[in-house]
Amino acid sequence: MPQNYVPIFLFLAVVGILIPVTLLIARIIRTQSPNRVKLMPYECGIDPYDSARGRYTVRFYIIAILFVVFDVETIFLFPWAVKFKALGRFGLIEMLVFLGILIVGYVWIWKKGALEWV
Amino acid sequence: MPNFIMSYLGSTVTPGEAGNQFWALIYVLIIFAGVSVAVICMNWIERKALAHFQVRLGPMRVGPHGLLQPIADALKLMLKEDIIPSEADQFVFWVAPLIGLLAAFTVYTVIPFGPSQAVSDMNIGILFMLGVSSLGVLGIVVAGWASNSHYPLIGALRSSAQMVSYEVAMGLAVVSAILMTSLNASGTGTLSMIGIVQAQQQQGVWFIFKFFPLGLIAFVIFAIAMVAETNRAPFDMAEAESELTAGYHTEYSGLRWSLFMLAEYAAMIAVSSIAVTLWLGGWMRPFPNLLNAPAWDFIFSLFPGLTFLGLAAIAFVGTARMPADSFFKIQRIGLAVFAALLGFIALLLLAIAVAGRFADASVGARFRDGIDYIYWFVLKVAVFMYLFIWYRATWPRYRFDQLMKIGWKVMLPISLGVLVVTAIVGVIVS
Numbered sequence: 001m002p003q004n005y006v007p008i009f010l011f012l013a014v015v016g017i018l019i020p021v022t023l024l025i026a027r028i029i030r031t032q033s034p035n036r037v038k039l040m041p042y043e044c045g046i047d048p049y050d051s052a053r054g055r056y057t058v059r060f061y062i063i064a065i066l067f068v069v070f071d072v073e074t075i076f077l078f079p080w081a082v083k084f085k086a087l088g089r090f091g092l093i094e095m096l097v098f099l100g101i102l103i104v105g106y107v108w109i110w111k112k113g114a115l116e117w118v
Numbered sequence: 119m120p121n122f123i124m125s126y127l128g129s130t131v132t133p134g135e136a137g138n139q140f141w142a143l144i145y146v147l148i149i150f151a152g153v154s155v156a157v158i159c160m161n162w163i164e165r166k167a168l169a170h171f172q173v174r175l176g177p178m179r180v181g182p183h184g185l186l187q188p189i190a191d192a193l194k195l196m197l198k199e200d201i202i203p204s205e206a207d208q209f210v211f212w213v214a215p216l217i218g219l220l221a222a223f224t225v226y227t228v229i230p231f232g233p234s235q236a237v238s239d240m241n242i243g244i245l246f247m248l249g250v251s252s253l254g255v256l257g258i259v260v261a262g263w264a265s266n267s268h269y270p271l272i273g274a275l276r277s278s279a280q281m282v283s284y285e286v287a288m289g290l291a292v293v294s295a296i297l298m299t300s301l302n303a304s305g306t307g308t309l310s311m312i313g314i315v316q317a318q319q320q321q322g323v324w325f326i327f328k329f330f331p332l333g334l335i336a337f338v339i340f341a342i343a344m345v346a347e348t349n350r351a352p353f354d355m356a357e358a359e360s361e362l363t364a365g366y367h368t369e370y371s372g373l374r375w376s377l378f379m380l381a382e383y384a385a386m387i388a389v390s391s392i393a394v395t396l397w398l399g400g401w402m403r404p405f406p407n408l409l410n411a412p413a414w415d416f417i418f419s420l421f422p423g424l425t426f427l428g429l430a431a432i433a434f435v436g437t438a439r440m441p442a443d444s445f446f447k448i449q450r451i452g453l454a455v456f457a458a459l460l461g462f463i464a465l466l467l468l469a470i471a472v473a474g475r476f477a478d479a480s481v482g483a484r485f486r487d488g489i490d491y492i493y494w495f496v497l498k499v500a501v502f503m504y505l506f507i508w509y510r511a512t513w514p515r516y517r518f519d520q521l522m523k524i525g526w527k528v529m530l531p532i533s534l535g536v537l538v539v540t541a542i543v544g545v546i547v548s
Contacts, residue, residue: 008238014143016216027200030199031197041266048268067285070286071282081297084305085301086304086306095541
């Protein structure tokens with residue numbers, strides 16, 4: 001029912017108002033004296049030699065793609081789990097076929113070495 | 119007491135269900151304050167417990183036994199200079215901790231402290247919790263990117279990869295618990311947080327003990343994944359001090375940094391609450407179906423008062439053991455006052471328990487039941503909080519490749535297997 005969802009916005013509002021107000025209060029009472037060295041990116045004392053927005057390893061992209069595949073799979077499992085007993089044996093076999101296709105993909109990913117972190 | 123407060127206290131539905139937004143707002147404020155206080159207490163307990171694990175004393179100077187240390191820390195953080203690096207993206211840098219906090223706190227909307235002691239009860243409760251709590255990763259990624267510095271960026275990438283990896287196993291473990299909720303006469307399960315606990319009540323078993331090893335394995339998978347999900351030791355790759363200084367919040371300072379800490383602890387409490395709701399019977403007291411005589415109800419309702427009485431006793435013993443030197447006079451008085459306060463709360467709770475026994479099915483009895491539900495829920499969550507500290511004190515940190523290997527090659531197959539076996543057993547049994 002829709003009225004059940006209204007408190008979410010209450011919670012967002014309470015956190016979204018109280019926290020910035022706290023930050024503002026802190027801004028009033030604290031000292032603030034920035035200088036060039038203080039505002040440099042932290043790199044254990046040495047001067048940073050380039051921007052951090054460079055390239056990084058492709059592994060992170062692979063993990064993200066794998067995550068999308070498996071998480072969507074989990075979302076598909078939720079409706080089946082809710083109606084699990086009502087769907088009975090038919091639902092179980094249907095789901096095992098779905099999971100079977102996915103597990104074949106999973107084994108292929110494993111063999112292909114996409115899960116290795118070199 | 120005005121009539122409407124009595125009607126709220128005696129209400130059998132959540133404020134969200136009743137559509138009473140004013141009452142819901144009061145709940146929200148209570149939970150917000152309660153979680154903030156819990157985080158402050160947790161801060162002190164963690165430092166003390168870790169210190170004792172390592173045969174140190176921990177904070178002892180600020181207040182008796184360092185009890186005022188978290189407050190001193192908070193004041194210090196408020197007075198500290200807040201640095202935004204000149205290279206950073208100012209707006210994104212500012213908004214990142216807020217995203218993390220909103221994600222960590224919004225999930226408390228559906229956490230069921232009791233059958234009517236929740237802000238709201240949605241029929242998609244557990245999906246909402248999983249979805250919103252995984253938005254926390256956004257705050258971390260955004261914080262790391264906005265800092266425009268190497269350490270935060272690597273920390274943020276690592277932590278996001280780790281969180282998404284363990285989320286898969288976590289989701290599958292949750293599905294196998296949801297599956298158990300549907301094993302009733304109507305054959306339909308539920309995703310509502312309150313509904314899940316009521317399903318355990320109806321089936322007369324906590325889901326951790328259902329189909330004996332299966333529920334336990336799913337629970338253990340979830341318990342491991344939730345440590346990884348909140349970036350806590352031994353999976354705290356995101357803030358591995360020895361390699362990344364502080365990970366994604368290296369560039370943050372002052373109060374803005376403390377918001378990340380607040381979000382982390384709030385998220386820890388939230389995932390512990392999911393585990394308690396799904397597998398440990400939520401607000402139910404131990405053995406509600408075996409020890410179901412009214413006398414047992416009364417005995418178990420004394421527990422909240424007795425717990426506070428125990429805490430008061432510990433504080434009193436601490437007062438008596440303080441050195442007799444006049445240097446400790448103020449600390450001694452302070453601890454005695456604290457003990458007296460705990461004792462007063464204990465007596466109040468005991469009085470409510472006794473009064474509720476003689477007030478049948480009225481507002482008084484419902485109020486007493488409410489305190490019971492909240493007590494048992496909070497106690498179970500507190501056990502998890504202690505476990506988090508215990509893990510941190512006991513296990514060394516994983517290497518990042520080991521972490522990924524466990525997530526994808528151990529946790530995922532086990533959780534898939536448990537799900538399939540649970541489903542097959544469920545079909546055979548029904």
